[in-house]
Amino acid sequence: MKSSRSRSRSKNNRNRTNNGSGGNVINRVFDSSGPEGKVRGTPAQIIDKYNQLARDSQVSGDRVATENFQQHAEHYLRMLSEAQRELDVRREEQERQQRERQADQERHNRDRQAERDRDRATRNEQELDSQPEPRQSDISKPDNVEIEPESSLVDTPESASKPKPRRRIKKVVTDVSQSEGTEVENNIAEGISADNVQSSSEPKPNAAE
Incomplete structure (x- = not known):
């Protein structure tokens, strides 16, 4: 009897479990x-x-x-x-x-990404701070650099093809001086010829006189 009751009780428990x-x-x-x-x-x-x-x-x-x-x-x-x-x-x-769970996972991933970004920014700032600053002597010391004087004249094709003004002036002066010299010589020559003409036109004194 006890065994049959225990079996029926366990069966009812299984039924209640299954019904739930x-x-x-x-x-x-x-x-x-x-x-x-x-x-x-x-x-x-x-x-x-x-x-x-x-x-x-x-x-x-x-x-x-x-x-x-x-x-x-x-x-x-x-x-x-x-x-x-x-x-x-x-x-x-x-x-x-x-x-x-999906929302928690996404929020956790965003938090981790933000933390990694902050760590990266902190490392970059530390690297910048750890770099040595340039010495004052290096900043004030000028470099030995030869600077060629800049010419104020700019060569252009027109200026290259034209002669310089000074040479042109000299040439003009030379031409003028040459023309003046020629004129002086001509005047001198004309004066000499005039004197000769005048001297030849004057009567010669007689020897007896």
Whole structure:
């Protein structure tokens, strides 16, 4: 007796556990004791079986059996609906948790990226601070660089082809001096010739006189 009671108690515990899980209820095989004996199957199969028996009883005119079969079908229908509702709630909860985990992961990744950026900026500042500053002597010491004086004159093709003004002036002066010299020489020559003419035109004194 004790063994049979323990077996029945453990069986009831398993049934309560299975009834609390929607997935197990939907896929679980039940043994239902109906007016005409046991009906075995999943809740959906048992519902179909009791509906078929209810239609047969209705055709035969047995209203009591028809209502009895319909009540058994409604019982498993409520059980199946509750299990389906639990599955929907569980699915929504899983999706919500998944979205939260994804959001947490994205936020964690952003925080890590921001931390890496801050560390990189800190290292760059430290590297800049650690570089030695140039000495004052190096800054004030001029470099030995020879600077050629810039010419204010710019050679252009026109200036290159034309002679320099000074040479032109010298040439003009030379030409003028040459022309003046020639004129002086001509004047001197004319003066000499005039004197000769005058001297030749004057009468010569007689020797007796």
